[in-house]
């Protein structure tokens with residue numbers, strides 16, 4: 050598979066990140082601050098995804114990766130894990146058709162093996178339904194961990210029988226979950242923590258990092274604009290001199 054060619058619009062708006070990755074954090078705190086159950090925060094956070102996708106799409110972003118459920122999130126109380134899986138299953142059912150109509154291509158990164166079968170099937174069918182679309186690529190990190198991704202890559206490389214001295218950075222990239230997706234230009238984390246929490250650890254090597262105290266359910270289109278404005282004035286040097 051090849052990358053889509055950049056449209057003329059990308060050329061004139063070079064300050065727009067091609068790929069934005071989102072650590073959607075703070076659903077629980079958002080709910081607790083209002084005396085509500087954490088799962089209500091997850092529900093509100095899930096509903097927020099729709100308006101945010103449209104805003105990034107309108108701004109000219111081509112790839113959007115959402116951190117929806119990490120390999121570490123299995124360690125939460127069973128009731129929260131079950132609720133999260135149920136809410137995420139519902140949203141796929143509700144949104145896949147309308148994303149498809151808007152030309153969005155849904156992709157998954159992570160493992161489907163530990164998910165309930167119906168949820169894994171729903172993810173597979175939304176990926177299949179939208180696989181020919183050429184609009185925004187919406188990459189959903191679901192049961193995803195950056196370390197697990199690297200372990201899976203190393204296993205596949207070893208199994209391929211390649212000679213150790215032939216392994217390069219490109220070999221590793223080619224064995225990541227979505228090898229054709231470019232590295233994120235901008236990683237946004239809501240709710241104030243300043244850490245990567247096992248997200249895209251290989252791909253984030255030169256990403257710009259933006260964090261805001263705003264909790265995910267309140268991260269509205271105005272917040273999206275603030276993040277994109279902040280990105281537009283960053284000086285990316287990649288280790289070189291300007």
Ligand code: IPE
Pocket residue numbers: 073074075076077078079117118119122133240
């Ligand atoms: C992010 O919100 C959603 C997931 C991790 C699935 P949290 O549930 O982590 O919310 P806080 O960080 O506890 O507020």
Ligand code: IPE
Pocket residue numbers: 072073074075116117118119122242244246
């Ligand atoms: C990161 O948030 C994972 C997702 C947003 C899915 P967490 O709330 O799980 O991360 P920590 O525990 O604060 O590092």
Ligand code: MG
Pocket residue numbers: 074075076
């Ligand atoms: Mg959190």
